Amino acid sequence: MEVWPGVPTPLGATFDGAGTNFALYSEIAERVELCLLDASGREERVDLPEKTHAVWHGYLPSVGPGQRYAFRVHGPHDPARGHLCDPERLLIDPYAKAIDAARRCLVTNPFFDWTRDRLPDVPWHETVIYELHVKGFTQRHPEVPDDLRGTYAGLGHPAVLRHLQDLGVTAVELLPVHEFVHERFLRRKGLRNYWGYASIGYFAPHHEYAAWGSDGRQVTEFKEMVRALHSAGIEVILDVVYNHTGEAGPDEPPIVFRGIDNAAYYRLDPSDPRKYVDYTGTGNSLNMRNPHVIQLIMDSLRYWVTEMHVDGFRFDLAPVLARELHEVNRLATFFQIIQQDPILNRVKLIAEPWDLGEGGYQVGNFPPQWSEWNGKYRDTVRDFWRGREQTLGELAHRLTGSSDLYGGERRPHASINFVTCHDGFPLHDLVRYERKHNAANKEDNRDGTNDNRSWNCGVEGETDDPAIRKLRARQVRNFFATLILSQGVPMISMGDEVGRTQKGNNNAYCQDNELSWVDWAGADEQLLAFVQKLLTIRKEHPVFQRRNWFQGKSIRGATLQDIGWFRPDGEPMDEKDWRVHYARSLGVFLHGEGIRSRDQRGRAIVDDSFYLLLSAHHEVMRFTLPEELEGSWTTLVDTAEPTTVGTLYQPGDGIDVTGRSVQLLIRPRG
Numbered sequence: 001m002e003v004w005p006g007v008p009t010p011l012g013a014t015f016d017g018a019g020t021n022f023a024l025y026s027e028i029a030e031r032v033e034l035c036l037l038d039a040s041g042r043e044e045r046v047d048l049p050e051k052t053h054a055v056w057h058g059y060l061p062s063v064g065p066g067q068r069y070a071f072r073v074h075g076p077h078d079p080a081r082g083h084l085c086d087p088e089r090l091l092i093d094p095y096a097k098a099i100d101a102a103r104r105c106l107v108t109n110p111f112f113d114w115t116r117d118r119l120p121d122v123p124w125h126e127t128v129i130y131e132l133h134v135k136g137f138t139q140r141h142p143e144v145p146d147d148l149r150g151t152y153a154g155l156g157h158p159a160v161l162r163h164l165q166d167l168g169v170t171a172v173e174l175l176p177v178h179e180f181v182h183e184r185f186l187r188r189k190g191l192r193n194y195w196g197y198a199s200i201g202y203f204a205p206h207h208e209y210a211a212w213g214s215d216g217r218q219v220t221e222f223k224e225m226v227r228a229l230h231s232a233g234i235e236v237i238l239d240v241v242y243n244h245t246g247e248a249g250p251d252e253p254p255i256v257f258r259g260i261d262n263a264a265y266y267r268l269d270p271s272d273p274r275k276y277v278d279y280t281g282t283g284n285s286l287n288m289r290n291p292h293v294i295q296l297i298m299d300s301l302r303y304w305v306t307e308m309h310v311d312g313f314r315f316d317l318a319p320v321l322a323r324e325l326h327e328v329n330r331l332a333t334f335f336q337i338i339q340q341d342p343i344l345n346r347v348k349l350i351a352e353p354w355d356l357g358e359g360g361y362q363v364g365n366f367p368p369q370w371s372e373w374n375g376k377y378r379d380t381v382r383d384f385w386r387g388r389e390q391t392l393g394e395l396a397h398r399l400t401g402s403s404d405l406y407g408g409e410r411r412p413h414a415s416i417n418f419v420t421c422h423d424g425f426p427l428h429d430l431v432r433y434e435r436k437h438n439a440a441n442k443e444d445n446r447d448g449t450n451d452n453r454s455w456n457c458g459v460e461g462e463t464d465d466p467a468i469r470k471l472r473a474r475q476v477r478n479f480f481a482t483l484i485l486s487q488g489v490p491m492i493s494m495g496d497e498v499g500r501t502q503k504g505n506n507n508a509y510c511q512d513n514e515l516s517w518v519d520w521a522g523a524d525e526q527l528l529a530f531v532q533k534l535l536t537i538r539k540e541h542p543v544f545q546r547r548n549w550f551q552g553k554s555i556r557g558a559t560l561q562d563i564g565w566f567r568p569d570g571e572p573m574d575e576k577d578w579r580v581h582y583a584r585s586l587g588v589f590l591h592g593e594g595i596r597s598r599d600q601r602g603r604a605i606v607d608d609s610f611y612l613l614l615s616a617h618h619e620v621m622r623f624t625l626p627e628e629l630e631g632s633w634t635t636l637v638d639t640a641e642p643t644t645v646g647t648l649y650q651p652g653d654g655i656d657v658t659g660r661s662v663q664l665l666i667r668p669r670g
Contacts, residue, residue, distance in 0.1 A: 001036075001046055006059030008052040011299065012095025012203065013069065013107045019061035020107050024071055024093065025054055025292050026261040028083055031074035032056040035090060036067060037104055045072070054292070065109040066216055068100065069093070073260050082263035082273030084254055092200060092256040094296060097303075098216045099179045099204045103255070106216040110307065117227045117309055120235050122170045124348070124371070124413035124489065125547045128535060129237065130169040131421055132494040133194070134177060134209045139517040151211035152221045156228030164234055167497060167528075168535030171235035171348075173314055175422055177222070178238075179204040181246040181255070186510050189442045194512040195422060197282065197316060198246030200256050202300040205308075226309050235311035237348060238304060242297045243320035243355065244280045264290050279320045279357035288321055294334060297321075302343050312348025314373075317355040319362045335367050345369060350416055364405035371489065374402055374415040379453060381419055381482050382430075384584075385475060385660065386455035387616050392586055393578040395614075396565065399588065401487035403549050412546060415488035419479045420496060425506045427496040430454045431475040432461060437504030440511060448507035455660075461504060474661060477530055477639035481662040484534040485612060487546055497531040499524035537636065537664075543592045543607045564589035568615075570624030570652070584616040585657070587623060593669055610636075611665040615657045623655040629667070637664035 006021045014021045022034050036044045048058040071093060075085035096105035135150035143159035154160065155172075164172065179201030182193045196206065210218035226236050247255050257265035267277035267285045276284035287293050304310045315321065322332035338344045353362045353372045366372055377398045384391045397404045401412030420427045434456050436448045455475065457468045476499075483490050494500070495518040502508050508516045538544045550563040565573040566587035577583065592607030611633060615621040625633060628651070635647040640658035649655060649665065657663055 001044065002061060003046050003049060004059040004061065005050040006048075006057045008050075008055035008057045010095075011055065011296075012093055012097065013105065015063075015065055015107055015109060019059055020063040020067070021057065021059045022048060022069070022093075023055050023057040023095075024048065024073075024260065025264075026056065026073055026075070027054040027264055028085060028261045029056060029073050029075045031087075033072040033074070033087070034058065034060075035070045035072055036063070037069060039068070041102070063107060065107050067107040068104040069107065070104055071260070079250065079274045082268045084258050084262040086254065086259055089254055089259050091254065091259045094201075094256055094260070095203055095299070096179075096201050097203050098207070098214075098219050099201050100207055100214045105204075108216050108219050112220065112223050114223075114227070114309065117230055119309070119311065120170070120230055120233050121311075122233075122235055123547075125411070125545045126539075127171055127235075127348075127413070127489050128169045128538070129171045129173050129416065129489060129491040130164065130167070130494065131173045131175070131239075131418075131491055133175045133422070133516070135512070136194070136517045137494055140514070141518070141520050148211050151209050152205070152218070152225040153211040156225040161228060161232040161234070164229075165232050167492075167532055168539060169234065169492065171237050171311065172229065173237040173239060173350075173491070175239050176241055176316075177206050177209065178202050178240065179206050183246070184248065184252065189510075191442065191510040192512040193246075193510065194516055195509045197241050197509070199241045200246045202240075202242070202296065203303055223308060230309070235348070236309075237312040237314055237350065238310050239314045239316060240301075241316045242286060242300075243315075243317045244278075244283050244285050247284065249276065249283065250274055265293055279323060279355045279360065280317050281356040285320055285323075288323060288332070288334060294337065297334070298337060298341070298344075301338075302341075305343055305347055310347075312350065314350040314352065316352050317360075318351035318353060318366070319355045319357070319360050322362075323357065335370075339367065339369065364402075368409040371414050371416050372406075373421075373491075374398075374405070374417055374488070376405065377402060377415060377417045377486075377488070378419055381479065382453040384614075384616050385478050385482070386453060387584060387618065387660075389581045389584070390579070392580075392583055395586070396578075396588075399482075399486045400550050400552075400563070401546075407549065411548060412487040413489050416491050417483055417486050417488045418491040418493070419483055420493045421491070422493065423507070423509075424449075425452055425504075426493060426500045426502055427476055427479060428499045428501045429504055429506070430479075431472045432456055432501075433504040433506075434460055435504075436506045437461075438507050440505060440515060441507060441509075448505075452506070471660070473527070474639055474658075476527065478660060478662050480531055480534060481637060481639055481664070482614070484531075484538050485544055485664065487544070487550075490538075492531075494518060497528050498522075499527055534637070541592065541607050541610075542605045543590045543610060562591050564591070564626075564628070566626050568621055568623045570626040572626075585621050585623070586614050587626070588612040588614070589626070589629060606669055608669050609667045611667075613655065613657050613663040613665070615662075616660055618659045620659055621657045623657055625649050625651050625653050625655060625665075627651045631667045633665040633667050635663060636666045637662065639663075 048056040070090040072087045076083040093105045097108040098106040138154035139150040148154040176196035178199040180196045180198045205222040207214035269275040402415045406414035590610040592609045633649045638644045640661035
């Protein structure tokens with residue numbers, strides 16, 4: 001077969017309309033064979049003829065889209081020095097744009113008609129994130145055709161888009177869709193990697209989520225999905241796993257990086273290069289000290305933005321990316337490169353701000369342009385609603401955007417607020433199970449954590465007791481009301497709005513079955529309507545989605561400022577009130593006419609005013625509407641008694657708030 005020298009960039013397989021250029025980085029390689037494969041697996045080998053600065057490359061004028069290929073890398077096999085070359089192994093191209101079920105790379109056609117695509121470009125402070133799994137969200141959806149369920153095309157189906165729009169979310173955050181593997185230890189137990197945190201192809205959409213086939217058409221299908229979501233005004237954020245890969249350890253054959261240049265791609269143990277440094281608890285960490293590894297990640301990110309039109313990224317175990325030596329470095333090379341990159345510095349960047357290494361808990365420490373999963377928000381809100389003492393002070397920080405963590409250069413949207421996510425109990429289970437029930441994972445219930453930091457009425461699991469069922473339903477509404485009415489960016493976990501359950505399993509990473517998929521037939525329609533109402537309130541009222549911090553000045557004897565804190569008796573909170581150990585109730589005044597802000601066109605923002613009453617006491621609490629709050633107030637939301645909605649109050653009136661519940665009152669502007 002004819003092969004020309006080609007060029008060293010871009011890396012991977014690049015079709016130009018006439019032929020394909022192949023380029024592979026490996027410092028340790030002595031020879032690289034390009035292996036062209038047909039559908040039956042028959043192989044034709046061609047040596048890449050040129051090497052430029054550790055990149056092997058060649059151009060084949062006769063090769064086009066649909067061609068399957070892989071590499072064989074010749075070089076040293078010396079595990080004691082960290083070298084694992086083995087030309088007997090077919091290796092995946094790290095830059096492959098598509099990978100089929102047999103782990104063969106495919107040359108893809110880069111051309112796609114994006115002319116009808118319009119990026120939603122939702123401002124951060126108006127963003128509402130919905131974390132979902134491509135397969136689990138649509139696999140049981142009754143309005144999605146059978147052949148589209150569990151796929152990219154299914155996620156772009158009009159019925160699915162309608163649910164997301166009606167709910168009121170502005171962005172979907174997709175659990176990993178990079179090509180990933182099902183680890184051998186799971187396959188041996190008859191299980192699968194459901195979550196997908198085992199990437200082996202950072203440019204390739206996972207082939208199992210493709211309805212149209214895994215012969216390269218998954219790329220087009222993914223693009224069609226993005227375009228459909230954008231047409232519905234919904235942004236697409238990818239959960240990406242650049243901290244480690246899905247390649248197994250030394251006891252298993254290489255798949256991609258280990259066979260290409262193990263010592264370049266991975267952090268090896270200096271005392272024993274046969275072992276890997278592990279900051280993730282799941283395996284080998286990528287070597288962020290190598291500029292080619294950083295290039296791989298940056299090229300991948302740019303590809304998903306420029307070619308696939310995604311709107312942002314959530315970085316799994318993000319502190320790993322900042323470990324150039326051992327400690328987490330806030331000004332690491334990775335962050336500096338993103339800061340100056342004209343493509344990436346305009347998209348949404350979200351960090352999971354912890355890893356399992358020493359000093360890995362970095363909540364609040366990421367650069368200004370980043371937002372973070374706020375684990376302290378989750379823990380504080382759970383603690384408050386389970387009735388833990390002395391939480392009011394920290395709750396106040398969490399309700400107002402966590403300025404103690406993100407003040408200064410950052411804004412409230414730096415806080416991604418959440419109560420549940422894919423990792424842990426769904427919200428339905430959070431208030432029903434005190435202990436994990438993970439037997440289905442076949443790890444003797446040793447996996448996952450037992451600390452759910454919630455209140456389950458003292459009864460484990462499901463029950464037919466109507467009083468307990470009512471209490472639990474109220475607790476779910478309390479969590480939603482707190483989450484959606486807090487400053488910062490709310491994130492809802494897939495199916496929580498319809499009461500999805502995992503039967504007490506809080507680590508469903510390997511449950512690719514009905515335990516994890518959304519049961520649309522059993523949807524809690526009343527809960528769905530309640531969540532839709534809350535998100536409508538949030539969307540219509542700027543006071544709940546502020547761009548800047550509250551000033552929080554004293555309101556006694558002065559014009560009311562933008563926020564005020566009150567005891568249940570209607571008196572303003574003073575310093576000692578925050579420290580009362582038994583206090584579990586709080587009134588929060590949000591002055592819509594005191595926002596003192598402007599929109600992006602410079603227009604002054606004026607809103608209605610609100611009074612938020614939160615009580616985690618187990619009995620009815622009598623609140624007094626503060627005298628300072630002039631005007632007529634109307635109950636807008638009550639998580640305990642929907643019949644109270646519409647009740648009118650005047651300053652000085654008493655308001656009975658049911659134990660463990662939330663009320664929201666509104667006073668029209670002016």
